[in-house]
Amino acid sequence: MTESLLAILFAAPLVAVVVSFGMRSARLAEYVTVVAAMVDLLVSVPLLVRVLNGPVTLAHSYLRLDLLGAWVILCISIVYTLSSIYAVGYMRLLDEEKRLPLFYGLFSGFAFTMLAACVTNNVGVFWIAIELTTLISTFLVGFEREAESTEAAWKYIVVVSGGISLALLGTVLFYWAGSFVLGPTYAMTWAALHTSAPAVYPPLLLVSFLLVLVGYGTKAGLAPMHTWLPDAHSEAPAPVSAMLSGALLNASMLGIARFLAVVSGTSVSRFAHSAVVGFGIFSFVIAALFIVRQTGIKRLMAYSSVEHIGVQALGLGFGGVFGVAGALYHMLNHSLNKSLMFFGAGNAMRAYGTKEISGIRHVLRAFPVSGTLWLLGAVGIAGAPPFALFLSEFTVLRAGIGGRYRWAAIVFVVFLIVVFIGFLAHFRAMYFDDAPQQQVRPLSGLVWRTLPMWLAFVPLLVLGLWWPRGLWEVFTKISFQLMGGSQ
Amino acid sequence: MFLAHVNPLQASIFSSLAIVSLLLAFVMLGSHWLRNYVYAFAAQSWLIAALSAAVGYFGGYPELYVIAVLTALFRGLVLPYLLMRIIARLNVKRELHAVLQPSSSLVLGAFLVMFAFVIANHMNFQSLLSTHVVVLALTIMLSMKFLGFLMLAVRDEAVSQILGLLVLENGIFLGSQILVPGMPLLIEIVILFDLLIVVACFGMLVRFLVVHAGTTSSRELNRLVG
Numbered sequence: 001m002t003e004s005l006l007a008i009l010f011a012a013p014l015v016a017v018v019v020s021f022g023m024r025s026a027r028l029a030e031y032v033t034v035v036a037a038m039v040d041l042l043v044s045v046p047l048l049v050r051v052l053n054g055p056v057t058l059a060h061s062y063l064r065l066d067l068l069g070a071w072v073i074l075c076i077s078i079v080y081t082l083s084s085i086y087a088v089g090y091m092r093l094l095d096e097e098k099r100l101p102l103f104y105g106l107f108s109g110f111a112f113t114m115l116a117a118c119v120t121n122n123v124g125v126f127w128i129a130i131e132l133t134t135l136i137s138t139f140l141v142g143f144e145r146e147a148e149s150t151e152a153a154w155k156y157i158v159v160v161s162g163g164i165s166l167a168l169l170g171t172v173l174f175y176w177a178g179s180f181v182l183g184p185t186y187a188m189t190w191a192a193l194h195t196s197a198p199a200v201y202p203p204l205l206l207v208s209f210l211l212v213l214v215g216y217g218t219k220a221g222l223a224p225m226h227t228w229l230p231d232a233h234s235e236a237p238a239p240v241s242a243m244l245s246g247a248l249l250n251a252s253m254l255g256i257a258r259f260l261a262v263v264s265g266t267s268v269s270r271f272a273h274s275a276v277v278g279f280g281i282f283s284f285v286i287a288a289l290f291i292v293r294q295t296g297i298k299r300l301m302a303y304s305s306v307e308h309i310g311v312q313a314l315g316l317g318f319g320g321v322f323g324v325a326g327a328l329y330h331m332l333n334h335s336l337n338k339s340l341m342f343f344g345a346g347n348a349m350r351a352y353g354t355k356e357i358s359g360i361r362h363v364l365r366a367f368p369v370s371g372t373l374w375l376l377g378a379v380g381i382a383g384a385p386p387f388a389l390f391l392s393e394f395t396v397l398r399a400g401i402g403g404r405y406r407w408a409a410i411v412f413v414v415f416l417i418v419v420f421i422g423f424l425a426h427f428r429a430m431y432f433d434d435a436p437q438q439q440v441r442p443l444s445g446l447v448w449r450t451l452p453m454w455l456a457f458v459p460l461l462v463l464g465l466w467w468p469r470g471l472w473e474v475f476t477k478i479s480f481q482l483m484g485g486s487q
Numbered sequence: 488m489f490l491a492h493v494n495p496l497q498a499s500i501f502s503s504l505a506i507v508s509l510l511l512a513f514v515m516l517g518s519h520w521l522r523n524y525v526y527a528f529a530a531q532s533w534l535i536a537a538l539s540a541a542v543g544y545f546g547g548y549p550e551l552y553v554i555a556v557l558t559a560l561f562r563g564l565v566l567p568y569l570l571m572r573i574i575a576r577l578n579v580k581r582e583l584h585a586v587l588q589p590s591s592s593l594v595l596g597a598f599l600v601m602f603a604f605v606i607a608n609h610m611n612f613q614s615l616l617s618t619h620v621v622v623l624a625l626t627i628m629l630s631m632k633f634l635g636f637l638m639l640a641v642r643d644e645a646v647s648q649i650l651g652l653l654v655l656e657n658g659i660f661l662g663s664q665i666l667v668p669g670m671p672l673l674i675e676i677v678i679l680f681d682l683l684i685v686v687a688c689f690g691m692l693v694r695f696l697v698v699h700a701g702t703t704s705s706r707e708l709n710r711l712v713g
Contacts, residue, residue, distance in 0.1 A: 125674070148710050158652070168659055172663045230713075
């Protein structure tokens with residue numbers, strides 16, 4: 001049963017890729033992508049339920065689905081669904097009718113590689129999957145073929161390839177370290193790393209972990225390795241920005257979480273957690289400062305992603321049930337909220353014909369409904385109740401205050417306030433500042449562009465008011481697996 | 488662990504292959520001419536292929552012969568060919584604006600190698616028996632990482648950046664042949680193929696850069712800041 005669910009999960013985007021490339025019809029590609037994404041979303045929920053009672057190993061133990069992997073799959077499928085619906089409306093505005101099948105093919109391929117990263121049992125294959133996400137998404141980032149987007153794509157691939165090669169070095173060193181315990185040749189699985197880690201010479205283990213952390217941290221957008229992120233997120237078409245921010249960062253965080261779990265039973269555990277907390281708080285502070293003085297609308301959203309990936313790193317680094325639960329809940333909430341924000345930003349950019357915040361004024365006049373959703377989303381992403389990000393940030397904070405990293409928790413609170421003021425100041429200007437009457441281009445595809453915003457907003461509000469008991473159970477189980485070693 | 492009982496002859500074969508590869512990285516660092524980079528990279532790849540074969544022969548890992556052939560084929564022939572095509576298309580023969588003169592980057596590179604040696608020395612404790620080869624492999628692995636990043640940092644041309652990334656990968660590959668010859672074959676082959684795709688992607692992007700951004704020098708890619 002789990003096998004067939006997994007088969008459907010991977011077959012759906014694959015079919016979308018083949019149909020998009022094969023049929024060369026823009027309309028067909030759009031609909032196939034939306035259907036594939038919805039199928040993935042429908043499948044990802046029962047998958048999560050099926051692994052509640054323990055991980056499932058498949059295909060001669062090449063694939064292994066555990067609760068954490070299933071959770072990230074759920075987050076990715078949600079973003080895939082929302083952004084493929086939004087893409088139908090948005091991409092038609094670009095006047096690139098001929099290249100649309102190419103876009104949707106790459107789009108589904110991108111989703112496929114991210115999903116693959118979640119289920120692989122092999123540490124090397126995980127690295128390859130993450131590397132492939134870069135290669136595919138580079139062309140999505142550069143899709144608009146302007147000077148800026150090409151520059152962003154180039155910086156993206158150079159910085160991320162360099163960073164991810166550090167993760168490969170770390171992986172090789174992990175394998176080498178394990179060979180002292182398990183013999184020269186063994187399967188490169190997560191379980192093997194868990195078994196060998198406690199017996200490895202600590203400095204070697206630490207260097208390997210730090211390399212992996214920096215490597216996948218580059219891909220996750222942790223500062224100071226985040227430099228590619230604002231460029232890529234701001235220059236990609238809006239649905240791709242949502243995928244990069246809401247899904248790709250999660251897939252890379254999965255790698256960090258898994259490796260953190262590997263070293264958490266060992267003597268370097270404390271240092272490793274401190275390193276993750278350090279990167280988390282540094283990302284948060286850097287992002288907060290850039291948010292305050294940002295001028296580009298999508299760069300604002302991009303720095304907000306750096307901020308929220310910092311929060312997730314903080315949660316994982318603080319550890320404990322609260323820390324892990326907060327980080328994972330934050331992952332879901334951020335995926336929903338950031339998709340909403342990028343969709344709103346895409347609408348505004350197309351209508352006002354500018355990427356600058358200063359060029360966007362009186363949003364509510366141009367977008368009465370989706371503008372309201374966007375504004376509420378901004379309040380949510382700044383961390384205000386009653387939206388879900390408030391709950392998850394509060395949980396992360398709760399984990400930090402009680403533990404060894406109280407200083408980080410205090411810095412976190414201070415800069416949360418900075419972000420709140422800085423972020424909402426930009427929105428106040430866009431909504432309520434006086435400005436001369438502007439040319440606003442009417443946009444087509446209203447339903448396609450507004451529906452996903454509703455679909456993101458409603459769960460955001462619901463999850464902010466009510467933390468389902470079932471989710472809490474999932475998080476508790478994941479945090480025990482992460483702390484106790486899932487084997 | 489086969490490194491525990493290598494004899495002096497084998498150890499010196501491995502070491503000399505590894506050290507010459509490191510020297511080739513310095514050749515890249517010390518030259519302005521894009522063609523020289525590619526030749527040095529190709530030679531380095533052939534040496535790594537020879538190293539794979541040697542480890543396979545002495546250590547009794549027949550599957551490493553496959554790796555050796557594939558390395559020579561992909562890294563030694565196909566990648567240099569692709570890179571030469573990119574260079575021919577670009578009409579750029581040499582680095583024009585070096586942030587660092589070749590001589591100073593060589594000195595900096597030498598310091599980075601020393602730093603790599605210090606780290607490697609700290610990491611190696613469990614394998615006291617074969618300290619020399621292991622420390623050497625770790626040192627070269629790390630120093631090629633550093634040199635690759637140095638090349639990325641001080642060179643502007645798109646082709647030099649691709650080569651910097653390839654040096655990063657070569658370093659890992661070289662080290663892994665000595666340290667973990669038993670690493671699953673599948674992974675190594677996939678990583679080799681992956682590299683091919685990477686370079687193909689870079690080739691396409693370089694073309695986009697020329698057409699849409701009008702430059703292949705990262706110095707002039709400065710539209711996106713802040």
